[in-house]
Amino acid sequence: MTWGLLWLMLALKIPLAGLIYIVWWAIKQEPDEAPPSDDDGGLRRHPRHPRKPFPRHPRRGPHGDPAPLPPPRVRTARARIRTVER
DSSP states (O other), X not given: OHHHHHXXXXXXXXHHHHHHHXXXXXXXXXXXXXXXXXXXXXXXXXXXXXXXXXXXXXXXXXXXBOOOOOOOOOOOXXXXXXXXXX
């Protein structure tokens, strides 16, 4: 039992040490110098086209058709109280 425990303890330390070494190496690494350019580094997008205007409403008044007639109104019927004559 002790040999298995010692083996696992030592075997699991190797990947941990490798991970610590890779992180240390990445921190010490100097960044690559890019050649200077006139480009701003962003995406080049085409300017958006302006939206088409909404369709115009029909003209009213002296230059167009007369205004449409309003819809017919219906009177609401009121319930009347019936009085009972005695």
